Amino acid sequence: MSERRTQILEAAVRVIAQDGVRGLRIEKLAAAAEVSTALIYYHFKDRAGVLHAALEHINHRAQAYTDHTDTADPRSRVEHMLLLELQDTDEVRETSIAWGELRASAVFHPDLRDPLQATTRSWNTDVETLIRQAQQTGTVHPALDAVATAERLTALVEGLSERWHSGSLTLDRARQLLTSAIELELNATP
Amino acid sequence: MSERRTQILEAAVRVIAQDGVRGLRIEKLAAAAEVSTALIYYHFKDRAGVLHAALEHINHRAQAYTDHTDTADPRSRVEHMLLLELQDTDEVRETSIAWGELRASAVFHPDLRDPLQATTRSWNTDVETLIRQAQQTGTVHPALDAVATAERLTALVEGLSERWHSGSLTLDRARQLLTSAIELELNATP
Numbered sequence: 001m002s003e004r005r006t007q008i009l010e011a012a013v014r015v016i017a018q019d020g021v022r023g024l025r026i027e028k029l030a031a032a033a034e035v036s037t038a039l040i041y042y043h044f045k046d047r048a049g050v051l052h053a054a055l056e057h058i059n060h061r062a063q064a065y066t067d068h069t070d071t072a073d074p075r076s077r078v079e080h081m082l083l084l085e086l087q088d089t090d091e092v093r094e095t096s097i098a099w100g101e102l103r104a105s106a107v108f109h110p111d112l113r114d115p116l117q118a119t120t121r122s123w124n125t126d127v128e129t130l131i132r133q134a135q136q137t138g139t140v141h142p143a144l145d146a147v148a149t150a151e152r153l154t155a156l157v158e159g160l161s162e163r164w165h166s167g168s169l170t171l172d173r174a175r176q177l178l179t180s181a182i183e184l185e186l187n188a189t190p
Numbered sequence: 191m192s193e194r195r196t197q198i199l200e201a202a203v204r205v206i207a208q209d210g211v212r213g214l215r216i217e218k219l220a221a222a223a224e225v226s227t228a229l230i231y232y233h234f235k236d237r238a239g240v241l242h243a244a245l246e247h248i249n250h251r252a253q254a255y256t257d258h259t260d261t262a263d264p265r266s267r268v269e270h271m272l273l274l275e276l277q278d279t280d281e282v283r284e285t286s287i288a289w290g291e292l293r294a295s296a297v298f299h300p301d302l303r304d305p306l307q308a309t310t311r312s313w314n315t316d317v318e319t320l321i322r323q324a325q326q327t328g329t330v331h332p333a334l335d336a337v338a339t340a341e342r343l344t345a346l347v348e349g350l351s352e353r354w355h356s357g358s359l360t361l362d363r364a365r366q367l368l369t370s371a372i373e374l375e376l377n378a379t380p
Binding site (some may be wrong): 117 | 209210212220287290291293294296297298300302303305307311335338341342344345346347348349350352353355356357358359363366367370371374375376
């Protein structure tokens with residue numbers, strides 16, 4: 001991916017996290033990314049193109065920061081990966097707010113649904129893969145439904161994140177609740 | 191509550207579910223509710239007043255439809271109450287979309303946070319109360335943390351609902367995932 005393209009998408013995530021999807025206008029994005037509007041049209045065709053690419057970019061950003069873990073144990077990696085979505089750093093907060101906002105917008109803008117679904121599926125699959133590895137190493141019961149467990153845990157992360165960003169839940173409490181949910185899910189003996 | 195006031199709030203929920211919070215303009219609401227704009231200002235003072243009252247009204251609507259259950263057993267009532275949030279009826283879909291939209295808007299509009307938090311707390315308390323009753327009747331382990339369980343389950347309902355409305359999850363799958371989460375949570379033996 002070209003450096004300029006990445007620069008524009010980084011700015012797009014920042015603008016969406018600050019002002020919502022409706023705040024993302026090409027002129028504003030050009031100013032935030034310090035590029036010309038022509039370059040944005042060249043890379044993304046139109047505003048919809050920017051939003052679709054921003055969804056993918058959010059996924060790459062999240063994969064990058066949730067991969068930062070020292071442990072090789074798959075079960076611990078599931079825990080780390082999910083808890084890293086609830087962190088008080090600018091990067092995580094920005095990524096998480098932008099992701100929630102794009103998700104909420106897709107309710108009213110059907111053209112966002114396909115890229116949203118693809119990004120959600122990709123995240124679910126990452127968690128599911130780690131759960132299966134944990135099953136192979138014997139730290140998670142072999143009969144556990146890895147697909148459903150991954151779906152429930154990622155949906156819970158989304159629910160908790162939105163409560164955090166909208167001020168109904170402190171970050172600490174969100175992390176506590178997620179930690180106990182992960183334990184409950186991964187300790188299940190179906 | 192006056193009949194006219196209810197009529198306006200019903201229309202507000204409908205308009206928010208159709209066009210989002212930004213689509214809620216007083217003129218449009220007046221047309222949808224078939225009342226004068228003056229009556230809206232009389233009851234709610236301004237647009238912010240409408241949004242705050244709409245949040246409360248959503249809570250009443252949800253309480254009304256989630257109370258429809260034949261069973262007296264508290265544990266079954268927890269299950270029913272939560273699953274009734276994932277139903278394919280106009281009323282539930284509309285309430286749920288409007289609730290998600292107000293929640294998402296509160297990320298960018300801090301003045302919505304207090305009423306959102308109050309509504310969330312009220313919902314959590316309803317679920318928590320039923321869980322405590324289930325603990326008294328012996329269908330749920332007495333050492334289970336009713337507060338945390340209620341918070342996790344309602345946050346999961348929100349996460350699943352938003353995936354449903356934004357097209358990443360079918361309603362059937364959302365109900366399956368919620369059913370298994372409820373079972374896992376309420377069967378826990380801490």
